[in-house]
Structure formats: C-alpha cells, structure tokens
Amino acid sequence: MRIVLAAVAVMAFIAANGLVLVYMERKIAGHIQRRPGPFEVGWHGLLQPIVDAGKLIGKQLFTPDGADGLLYWLAPVVSFVWVLPLFIPIPFGPQLTAFEMDLGIVLILAFSGTNLLALCMAGWGSNNKWSLLGAARAVAQSVAYEIPLLLAILAVAFTSGTLDLSNTVKLQGGWPWQWNIALQPLAFLIYFICALAETNRAPFDLPEAESELTAGFHTEYSGMAFGLFFLAEYANMIVVCAVATALFLGGWQGPVFSGVWWFLAKMYALLFLMIWLRWTYPRVRFDQLLNINWKWLLPLSLANLMLTALLTKVF
Amino acid sequence: MNDDVFAGIPVLLEARPDRNRSGLLRDLYLIPEGIVPAVERLFAAGYHLEDISGLDTKDGILVSYHFDHFEKPGRIALRVLSPHDTPKVPSIANIFDGAQWHERELSDFYGVVFEGNPNPTPLLLPATDVTTPLRKAEASRVSLGDLIDPGEIVQMDPRFDYFAPKDNTDAESKEAEA
Amino acid sequence: MKHHLSPEQISGDFYSRRFEQGPDEDTLILNMGPQHPSTHGVLRIILALDGEYIMRAEPVLGYLHRMHEAMAEHRTYLGYLPNMGRVDYLHAVAWNWAYVGAVERLGGIEVPRRAEYIRVITCELNRISSHLLWWGAYLLDLGAFTPIMYAFDDREIILDLLQSVSGSRLTYSFLRPGGVAFDLPDTFLDEVKAFIPHMRARLPMYKALVTDNTILRHRCEEVGDLPLEMCRRYGATGPVVRGSGMAYDVRRAEPYGVYPELEFEIPTENSQDAMGRYLVRMGELEQCLNILEQAVQAIPEGEHLIKGAPKPRWKAPVGETYFAVEGARGKIGVHLVSDGSSTPYRCKLRAPGFSNLSLFAELAEGTLLADAVSILGSLDLVIPEIDR
Numbered sequence: 016m017r018i019v020l021a022a023v024a025v026m027a028f029i030a031a032n033g034l035v036l037v038y039m040e041r042k043i044a045g046h047i048q049r050r051p052g053p054f055e056v057g058w059h060g061l062l063q064p065i066v067d068a069g070k071l072i073g074k075q076l077f078t079p080d081g082a083d084g085l086l087y088w089l090a091p092v093v094s095f096v097w098v099l100p101l102f103i104p105i106p107f108g109p110q111l112t113a114f115e116m117d118l119g120i121v122l123i124l125a126f127s128g129t130n131l132l133a134l135c136m137a138g139w140g141s142n143n144k145w146s147l148l149g150a151a152r153a154v155a156q157s158v159a160y161e162i163p164l165l166l167a168i169l170a171v172a173f174t175s176g177t178l179d180l181s182n183t184v185k186l187q188g189g190w191p192w193q194w195n196i197a198l199q200p201l202a203f204l205i206y207f208i209c210a211l212a213e214t215n216r217a218p219f220d221l222p223e224a225e226s227e228l229t230a231g232f233h234t235e236y237s238g239m240a241f242g243l244f245f246l247a248e249y250a251n252m253i254v255v256c257a258v259a260t261a262l263f264l265g266g267w268q269g270p271v272f273s274g275v276w277w278f279l280a281k282m283y284a285l286l287f288l289m290i291w292l293r294w295t296y297p298r299v300r301f302d303q304l305l306n307i308n309w310k311w312l313l314p315l316s317l318a319n320l321m322l323t324a325l326l327t328k329v330f
Numbered sequence: 331m332n333d334d335v336f337a338g339i340p341v342l343l344e345a346r347p348d349r350n351r352s353g354l355l356r357d358l359y360l361i362p363e364g365i366v367p368a369v370e371r372l373f374a375a376g377y378h379l380e381d382i383s384g385l386d387t388k389d390g391i392l393v394s395y396h397f398d399h400f401e402k403p404g405r406i407a408l409r410v411l412s413p414h415d416t417p418k419v420p421s422i423a424n425i426f427d428g429a430q431w432h433e434r435e436l437s438d439f440y441g442v443v444f445e446g447n448p449n450p451t452p453l454l455l456p457a458t459d460v461t462t463p464l465r466k467a468e469a470s471r472v473s474l475g476d477l478i479d480p481g482e483i484v485q486m487d488p489r490f491d492y493f494a495p496k497d498n499t500d501a502e503s504k505e506a507e508a
Numbered sequence: 509m510k511h512h513l514s515p516e517q518i519s520g521d522f523y524s525r526r527f528e529q530g531p532d533e534d535t536l537i538l539n540m541g542p543q544h545p546s547t548h549g550v551l552r553i554i555l556a557l558d559g560e561y562i563m564r565a566e567p568v569l570g571y572l573h574r575m576h577e578a579m580a581e582h583r584t585y586l587g588y589l590p591n592m593g594r595v596d597y598l599h600a601v602a603w604n605w606a607y608v609g610a611v612e613r614l615g616g617i618e619v620p621r622r623a624e625y626i627r628v629i630t631c632e633l634n635r636i637s638s639h640l641l642w643w644g645a646y647l648l649d650l651g652a653f654t655p656i657m658y659a660f661d662d663r664e665i666i667l668d669l670l671q672s673v674s675g676s677r678l679t680y681s682f683l684r685p686g687g688v689a690f691d692l693p694d695t696f697l698d699e700v701k702a703f704i705p706h707m708r709a710r711l712p713m714y715k716a717l718v719t720d721n722t723i724l725r726h727r728c729e730e731v732g733d734l735p736l737e738m739c740r741r742y743g744a745t746g747p748v749v750r751g752s753g754m755a756y757d758v759r760r761a762e763p764y765g766v767y768p769e770l771e772f773e774i775p776t777e778n779s780q781d782a783m784g785r786y787l788v789r790m791g792e793l794e795q796c797l798n799i800l801e802q803a804v805q806a807i808p809e810g811e812h813l814i815k816g817a818p819k820p821r822w823k824a825p826v827g828e829t830y831f832a833v834e835g836a837r838g839k840i841g842v843h844l845v846s847d848g849s850s851t852p853y854r855c856k857l858r859a860p861g862f863s864n865l866s867l868f869a870e871l872a873e874g875t876l877l878a879d880a881v882s883i884l885g886s887l888d889l890v891i892p893e894i895d896r
Contacts, residue, residue, distance in 0.1 A: 048657035144538050148560075148877070218651065218723055221878075297723050298651025300878045301560060351613055353762075353830035379743045380832075381863075383843045383856040396830060396843070396858075400740070400754050403761035405830060428742035431866045439577070454570040454895060457522035463578050464854075472847040478828045 021113030025102040029250050034064040036249045040290050047294045071245075074238030079142055082235070086140030091236065091243035094133035098250040100126050105257045106181040108267045108275035119180040120168055123258060124161075127213065130251060131157045134222065137244075141235040149234070152301055153222035156212055159308045160219075164209035166316035167202040170323045171262050174198050180258070184266030189273060194265040201319045203263045205312055207285075210255035212304070214248060216289055218296040219304055256285040335375055339368050342490040347481035355404035357480060359490060362410050362419050365395070369422045372397050372406065379422075380405070382432035384440045386466045388473040389492055391417045391440050411474070411492075412442060421446035439464040523568045527554045535563055540880075542571045548645060548884070549891030553868070555877070562880055565872040567865060572895040580855035585611055585685070586820050588852065593679030595857060596893035598638040601631045602835035603893075604683040607855075609764060610831040610844040611685040614824045617817065622810035623687035624766045628803045629700065630670060630682060632796045636707070637666040638836035639789050639796075646786070646885035647718065650727050655718050662710060665703055672696060686817030697804050704797050711793060719790060728783040732871055732883035735780060743863035746838025747792065748887060751785035753778040758834035769806070772799050782886035789888070823850045837861050837888050859893040 038053070038061065045052025053060025078084055104119025106112045116122065131154060138150020174195065175183045187194050196203045212219040236244060260266055260281040269277035299307070336344075336358065343359040360368055380396040395408040410419050421444040423430040433444040434453035441462040444450065451457065474492040483493070524539065541552035550571035556564040576595060580588050592607045593600035605627060612619065619627075640663045644656030667677045672693050674682035682689050718724060739749045749756055755776040759767040775791025777784035824846040832841045838860025845854040864887050872880045 044653070048654050049661060050657060144536060147536075148538075148557075151559075220651070294654050296652060297647060297721065297727060298878075299723055300727055300876065302876065303726050351616070352828060353613065353832070376740070378740045378745075379863075380839070380841055381743075381843070381856065381858040383854075383858075385845060385854050394843070396841070398761075400749070400756040400761075405762075407830075426741055426743070427870065428744075428863050428866045431862065451523070451526065452570070454573040456570065463575055464581075466581075472853065476826060477845055477847055477853060479826070 018114060021103065022099070025099060025113060028102070029098070029246070029253070032253055033246045033249050034068070036252070036286065037064040037067060037245075039286070043287065043290045044294050047291070068242070071242035072239055076238045076240060079235045081142040083140040083142070086136045087235075088240070090133045090137035090140060091240045091247070093136065094130060094247040095243045095250070097126060097129040097133070098247050098254065101250075101254045102257075104180050105254070106184050106261055106266055107257075107278050109273070111267075111275055112181050115179070115181055117177070117179045120172065120178045120258075120262075123254070124165060124168070127251070127254070128157070128161065130213075130247070133247070137236070143235050146234050149222045153215065155301075156215070156219065156222065156304060159305055160209045160212035160312075163205050163308065163312035163316040164213060166313075166320050167199075167206040167209065168258075168262065170199055170202040170316070170320050171195055173320070173323045173327050180261045180266075184261050184268060187265040187268055189265065189268045189270045191265075193268075194263060196263040199263065199319070199323070201315065202323075203259070205316050205319070206259060206263070207288075208307075208312065210259065211289065211292065212308070214251045214255060214289075216248075216252065216293055218292065218299045220293070220298060221301055221304065252286060252289060253282070256282045256289070259285055335371050336368055339371070340364050341485060342487045343480065343493070344484040344486075345480035345482060346484060347479070352479075352481070353405055354407050356406045357409070358407070359409045359411065362412065365408060365410050366420050366422060366425070368408055369395070369425050372408075373425050375399075376401070377406065379426040379428055379432070382429060382436055384436045384442065384464065385477070386440065386464060386471060387477060388471040390414060391442060392474065393419055393436065393442060395422070417442040419444055421448075423447050438462070441465065523552075523566075524554060527556070527564075527566055534558055548889050551865075551889070551891050551894075553880075555880070557877065560876045560878070562872050562875055562877060565869050565880070567868060569895055572891050574892075574896065576857060576896045577855055580852050582851060584820055584850050585818060585822055585824060585852065588855070589684070590679070590681040593676070593681050594892065595859070595896055596835065596837070596840075596861075596890050597679050598641060598890055599634050599836040600678070600680040601627070601634040601682060602833050602840055604680060605631060605765075606831055606833045606835075606840045606842045607844075608683045608685050609833065610829050610842040611818070611824065613829040613831055614827050614844060614846055615685065615818065615822075616825070617686045618814055619687055619765075620811045620814055621766070621808050622691075623812050623814075625803050625807035626673075626688045626692060626812060627683060627765055628767070628770070629800060629807070630673065630680070630688075632799050632803070633666050633670060633700070634680070635836050636793055636796045637663045637670075639793050640666075642789065642836070642885075642888045643714075646888075647724070649881050649885045650724065652718070652724070655714070658710075658714070662707060665706070669696065669699055669703065672699075684813055684817060687811065687813035689813070691812040697807070700800060700804050704801055707793075707797055711790070715790070719786070725783065727878075727882055728786055728886070729779070729781055731782045731879045732875070732886060733780050734867070734871060738867060738870065742867040744838065744860075744867055745863065746835070746860050746888075747785050747788040748838065748864050750774065750776045750788045751886075752780045758832050758839050762832055764831075764833060766803075770799050770802050782882050785886045785888075821850050823848060824852070832858075835860055837890065837893070838864060857893075857896055859896060861887075861889045861891075861894040865889055865894055 042052040053063035056062045056066050078087060101123050103113040104116050104122055134153040135150050138146045172178055175186050177183060215222050260278060264281045267273055267275055267278040340361055341358055342361060345357045347354045347357050349355060377397040377399050380398050383394045385392040390411045390413050393410045393412060397406045412419055419442060421433055423433060430447060430449060431453055433447050436442050438452050438455040439462060480493050536557045538555045538557055539552060540555055542550045552568040554566045554568060555562050576591050579591055592603040595603050640659040644659035647655040671677050673696055674680045734752050736752045736754055739752050753776060755774040757774045772795045775788050775795060777787050826846055826848045828845045830841060830843045832839050840860060841858030843856035844852055847853040871883060
C-alpha cells in the first residue's frame with residue numbers, strides 16, 4: 016500500500032518538478048544571456064511550461080521512414096519509466112522515504128545504467144546516421160563516467176559505514192561542517208562532474224550536441240516522444256542532485272527546523288548550479304571528455320577511496 | 331618584380347599595363363601549352379592564385395589567371411585565349427590545389443574543359459543542368475581589342491594581333507617567337 | 509579492405525554517389541548539411557567517417573548560387589550596387605567598396621577626402637560587427653550558448669549607427685562611385701566616439717570569460733593545423749593566412765582610400781591552428797577601434813560625393829580593371845571589364861571565402877568530427893559569398 020502511494024507521489028513529484036525545471040532553465044538561461052526569458056504567458060512567463068506541455072502533447076507523432084518501429088517507440092518510454100524506481104530510496108524528509116532499504120545506493124546505481132539502453136534504442140531505431148553517432152557517443156560517455164561515480168559514492172559509504180541513504184542522512188548533522196562534504200570534498204567534486212556526464216548535460220552534452228549533431232539521438236523525435244526524453248533528462252537531473260544532497264549535503268537536516276524544505280532547497284541549489292554550468296561553458300570534445308575520465312577522475316577517485324579506506328581503518 | 335620568371339616560356343604578348351587603372355603589374359598572353367610551365371615558375375617564386383576569371387569575346391574565351399605575392403605585392407595576369415567551339419586549357423590544379431574549384435566554376439559558366447582537373451564535376455550549377463550562363467549571344471560579343479587596353483607592349487608575337495598598335499612606341503620592337 | 513556496393517545499394521544524389529564509389533566497409537558516409545546548425549549557411553559537406561575520424565571530406569556548393577555575375581551584365585553600373593550587399597551580408601561595405609573602387613578606376617573618378625574617411629569609418633564599424641557575429645556563432649558551434657547574446661548586444665549599437673547613416677541595418681548599398689550616398693548625421697561622430705571606449709571595455713571581459721576558458725582553448729588549440737604553404741596553394745587570405753604567420757593585409761599591400769595615412773598593426777599569430785585564427789580576429793577588433801579613433805579625429809569637412817559622379821545611365825570607358833580590398837574574411841576582388849556601354853561586360857567577384865573553403869577537404873582529413881566543426885568556424889565562412 017505504501018509503495019503504491021509512494022509511486023503515485025513520485026510521479027506527481029516528477030511531473031511537477033518537470034514543469035518547474037523547464038521554467039527555471041529558461042529563465043536562468045535568459046538572464047545569463049542578458050534577456051528576460053519567457054515573459055508573455057502568465058505573469059513573468061509562469062504559465063509557459065504548461066503551454067509547452069500542451070504544445071508537445073498536441074504535436075503529430077510520426078515514425079521516420081525505415082525506422083525500427085518497436086525500438087523507436089520503446090526508447091522514450093523506457094527512458095522515462097526507468098527513472099521512476101530511482102526515487103524509491105531517496106529520503107526527502109525524516110519520514111518521507113518511499114521505501115526504506117539497506118541497499119538504496121546500489122539500487123540507484125543499478126537502475127541509472129538503463130538510461131543508456133534507451134539512448135541506444137533511440138539512436139539505432141531512428142534510421143538516422145546522426146542519431147547513431149549521438150548514441151555511440153552516449154554509450155562511451157556513460158559507461159566511462161559510471162566508474163568514478165561509483166568510486167566517489169563508495170568513499171562516502173566507507174565513511175558512513177552504510178549503503179542506506181536514510182541512514183547516511185541521519186549520520187550527518189545540520190550545520191555545513193557536519194555534512195559529508197566536509198569529510199569528502201574531492202568525492203563530491205568527482206561525483207558532481209560524473210553526474211553532469213551521466214545526465215548528458217553541458218559541458219558534456221555531446222550526445223545531444225545541438226550544433227554538431229543537429230540533436231543527436233533525439234533528432235527524429237517530435238511531440239510527446241521528445242517530451243518524454245525531455246522529462247526523463249530532467250528527472251535524471253533531479254535524481255543525481257537528490258542523491259548528492261542526501262550523500263554529501265546533509266539531506267533534510269538543517270541548522271534549525273530540519274525537514275523536507277531543507278532537502279528541496281539544497282537539491283534546487285545543485286540544480287541551479289547544473290543549469291548555470293550549461294549556459295556558461297562550451298562543449299568538451301569527445302576524446303578530451305574520455306581523457307578527463309580515464310586520466311584524471313578515475314585515478315583521483317581511486318586515490319580518494321584508498322585514502323578513505325586507510326583513514327577509516329586507522330581511526 | 332623578377333624579369334626572369336618567365337624566361338624560355340613561349341609568350342604571345344607581354345605588356346605592362348597602367349597599374350593605377352588596371353590593377354596589374356604584368357600582363358601575359360600565353361598559348362595553352364605554356365600555362366602549366368608558367369604557373370610552375372610562379373609557384374616556385376612564391377606567388378598565390380587569386381582567381382581564374384573568364385571573358386567571352388568575339389575572338390574566343392579569354393581565361394585570365396590572377397596571381398599575387400604575400401611579401402612582394404604586384405598582380406600578374408596570365409591569359410589564355412581559347413576557341414569557342416572546343417575551349418580546352420590544361421589544368422593547373424596539380425600545382426595550385428585551389429585552382430580546382432576555380433576551374434570547375436569556369437567549366438560551369440563557360441563550358442571550358444580543363445584537362446587534368448582532378449574533379450571535373452559541376453561546382454555551382456546543378457549537376458544535371460549545366461547551361462554555361464555567362465556565354466554571350468554571338469551578336470553581343472565584343473572583340474578583345476575593344477575591351478582591354480594592354481598598355482605598354484613589351485613583346486608580341488605577330489600572329490597575336492588582337493590589340494591594334496594604337497600609339498605604342500614599343501609597337502616596333504616585336505620579337506619573332508620560335 | 510575495399511567492399512564495392514552495387515549501384516542499387518548506394519543511395520543519395522549525384523554527389524553522394526560519386527563520393528561513395530568504392531567505399532570501405534568500416535566507413536560511414538554522412539551528409540553534413542545543407543541544413544545543419546553549424547555550417548553557417550547552406551553548405552553541404554559529404555564526409556566519410558571511420559568512427560569519429562574523418563577519412564575524406566568534400567564540400568558540395570551551389571545551394572545558394574544566385575548567379576550574381578550574370579546579373580551584373582544586365583544591370584547598369586549603379587543598379588548593380590545593391591547586389592554587393594547580398595554577396596556577403598556581414599561585411600557589405602567592403603564589397604561595396606571593392607565594386608565602387610573598380611568602377612572609379614575604370615572611369616577615372618576621384619573621391620573627396622571626407623568621403624574617403626566616411627568609407628573608412630563605416631567599413632571598420634562593419635568589420636567589427638562582422639567579427640562579433642563570427643565570434644558569437646563560433647562559440648555557439650562549440651556549445652557555449654551565451655557569448656552570442658553579448659556579441660549581438662554590442663552589434664546592436666553598430667547596426668543602429670550604420671542605420672542612421674545609410675538607412676540599412678545589414679545589407680548596405682551605401683557607397684557610390686565618387687563618394688558615399690549620404691553625408692553623416694550631426695550626432696554620428698559623437699556616437700562613434702562614445703562607442704569606442706564602450707567596446708574597448710567589453711573586450712577584456714570577452715577575453716577573461718571566453719578566450720581564456722580552458723574548454724575553449726582545448727577545442728581550438730592544435731585544431732586545424734594550417735601551414736603557410738597550404739594557404740598559398742589554395743589562395744587563402746585574411747585572418748586565415750594571418751593566423752599562419754604571414755602578415756598580409758590588402759590595406760597595406762595594395763593601399764587604397766586613406767589607409768596609408770592611418771596607423772594600425774596587423775595582428776598575426778604563428779600557431780597555425782584555430783586558436784591562432786581566433787586570436788587574429790580578436791586582435792583585429794582592437795585594431796579596428798584604433799582606426800576608428802584616428803578617423804573620427806582626422807575627418808575633414810567637405811563633400812560626400814564628387815560633383816559629376818556617375819548618374820544611373822552612366823557609361824564606363826572601355827577597359828578592364830581589378831580592384832582588391834581587405835574584407836573581414838580576406839581579400840575581396842572585383843574584376844570589371846567594360847565595353848563602353850551602360851552595363852558591365854563582365855564583373856567577376858573574387859570571394860575570400862571561396863578560396864578559404866577550398867582548403868577544407870585537405871585540412872579536415874584525419875580530424876575528429878567535432879574538430880571539423882571547430883575548423884569550419886575558424887575559417888569564418890559566409891556561404892552567400894562562396895556561392896554568389
């Protein structure tokens with residue numbers, strides 16, 4: 016029963032946040048670019064996301080000539096549906112976890128890999144060479160960046176001694192120096208960079224590089240199919256920021272009045288950072304992207320892990 | 331200005347035009363077989379190809395090659411006059427790679443065939459519909475002498491008599507070409 | 509290992525099929541364009557990719573070909589002038605100047621000193637706006653969505669300035685044989701004097717936030733290595749050849765107008781890569797501001813158009829001329845032949861982008877697809893001038 020309620024709540028949360036994030040992204044992009052962003056629809060453009068959703072729903076859905084029908088239509092569905100289980104172990108508040116599980120982190124890491132499958136299906140099923148290139152890049156990028164991500168999270172698991180997200184939050188305190196980031200600053204940095212790469216956000220957005228590949232793996236999608244990819248990307252962003260908040264920034268704990276509002280505030284701060292980075296930096300070239308991973312992030316995260324293991328054992 | 335650049339190359343007419351009016355330092359009219367050796371000399375001397383321009387005259391299609399130098403500015407024009415019905419000129423694309431596109435453009439606009447061009451496909455006009463748009467109707471063509479004033483003629487093959495001598499003091503110093 | 513496809517298996521049009529003859533098993537034939545966000549216009553490049561590496565590239569032109577050179581033979585000398593703005597809409601004043609200069613040479617027409625200074629001021633302002641748009645679009649290709657907005661902000665000031673003097677925001681038909689069409693409005697010089705320090709203050713911000721950005725430097729440094737010898741073989745000019753170490757500028761090589769009286773440097777870089785070409789153009793922005801400063805100080809009073817300037821049905825004296833100017837992209841040349849009638853006999857337009865693009869096929873071999881995008885951006889191409 017609790018699971019069903021939780022599933023419904025999670026879907027509502029994702030949908031609502033999708034709308035909020037669309038608005039946030041466009042407004043922040045606008046202001047960084049010295050323009051106001053959406054302004055016409057509603058007061059200061061607040062109704063813009065609803066109108067966008069309406070537009071996407073109303074568009075014609077078509078299958079490109081020669082596309083593999085099953086793969087083509089399965090891809091956006093898989094992309095979106097598979098994000099939902101990721102929200103289960105996340106502790107939004109002291110009592111607001113969908114399902115307390117001891118292996119929450121493992122669940123998240125396991126399911127986040129399926130996003131890749133959706134990209135591959137989209138890239139191949141579109142019968143479009145540009146989508147194929149985008150999918151090929153996405154595969155290499157996701158697979159590569161999962162490893163330092165894992166190692167960074169493991170470092171935190173070492174210091175906390177638990178893989179349960181709720182416990183990790185409870186073990187931290189309200190004040191910033193009591194958060195895990197104070198213990199594991201390098202792990203946080205590595206985690207955040209890998210999170211950017213896993214969610215295909217700039218400066219690592221090669222799979223959907225607008226100016227090179229027209230739109231990468233989702234070139235041939237329109238209407239709600241594109242909307243699903245879109246929502247899935249935002250949902251992924253929310254998941255990684257939520258996990259970062261829980262693991263590194265003390266979750267729902269705050270100096271005063273701990274609760275879900277602190278969680279949301281921290282999560283949105285990280286989302287703001289992600290959006291900010293997207294509109295500031297150019298795109299990293301593909302081989303440089305992989306170089307950053309294999310030559311820098313992997314050795315650093317390994318070193319961090321070893322050091323953490325050593326210090327945890329000693330103290 | 332290197333006077334020996336074209337030594338030994340058969341020249342139909344060499345002139346020093348009015349530089350302020352024409353923009354040219356030297357102006358040479360060559361036989362088609364002479365264009366490749368002449369361009370090789372210019373390449374060795376450090377020149378770069380500005381463009382290849384066509385001109386449809388009563389006396390034939392004049393293909394003008396314009397060269398300039400990065401460090402010693404001074405435009406040199408090499409010209410080849412080709413008959414209307416079978417305009418064929420050896421390609422210089424193996425010397426200056428940039429000439430490939432210029433020659434393809436001239437093929438499109440005038441129908442000139444550049445023998446030896448590595449990629450003789452239409453460049454600007456549709457592949458299936460090359461109509462040589464810059465060729466003029468026969469009645470509109472003007473003869474070469476009524477278009478270009480060569481200026482001071484340095485040497486001239488007597489068979490290349492498109493430019494009537496006018497008041498050139500050098501008109502008497504004609505050199506018979508082998 | 510060669511694997512020849514049967515004719516039914518090779519798809520595409522004339523150019524794709526010709527390109528694909530005898531393909532390798534492991535290469536992917538890809539059409540970049542003619543609709544593509546980063547080919548800056550309607551350019552099509554057929555690529556043979558091995559993974560992300562480009563094995564062969566071939567640009568296919570003609571999608572924007574309007575036969576300007578034939579239009580010249582059917583219009584009067586003055587009537588053809590608006591075409592020049594449409595050939596390269598980003599540096600229209602320079603194309604105006606090339607054509608008008610050729611006509612003046614043929615006709616032996618003088619230009620008043622004030623008109624010469626007005627030409628310099630408008631040409632350099634146009635050059636700044638062209639470079640700003642190049643900069644914004646280049647960074648857009650590389651994935652930075654913000655600098656173009658800032659560039660357009662500055663460009664807006666220039667467009668307003670040039671509109672006040674010529675009436676157009678982009679495709680200027682402002683020069684005339686014998687001078688310029690209109691004299692400057694009263695407030696123009698003061699507004700230019702206010703613009704110069706404003707632009708000077710923006711350049712350090714662009715440098716700190718964009719030029720020195722590590723990601724940008726990694727996308728541009730050592731990308732598209734273009735030796736000087738290759739520039740010479742293809743006839744490349746402008747920032748492309750100045751980024752390869754040769755300080756060749758038509759304003760100094762074949763001086764025209766009042767440029768001999770103005771002091772400015774020729775920014776040159778030796779790195780031969782996309783970063784070199786980038787830095788050359790950023791340096792040219794500063795030099796343009798220098799020239800503007802001197803020109804607004806030195807501009808004399810006088811006429812803006814010589815008395816007896818060609819009227820619409822003017823007949824040019826018989827003759828042939830070649831006139832070159834330095835455009836934002838390189839050496840712009842107009843080869844004009846007159847038979848004494850009121851329409852040109854031949855007007856050949858030498859576009860710098862044409863020669864600059866012809867070296868792309870050789871330059872892009874062996875590079876990554878993302879690098880090809882960076883190289884195309886660094887060449888600063890405007891397809892209308894290539895196709896004419």
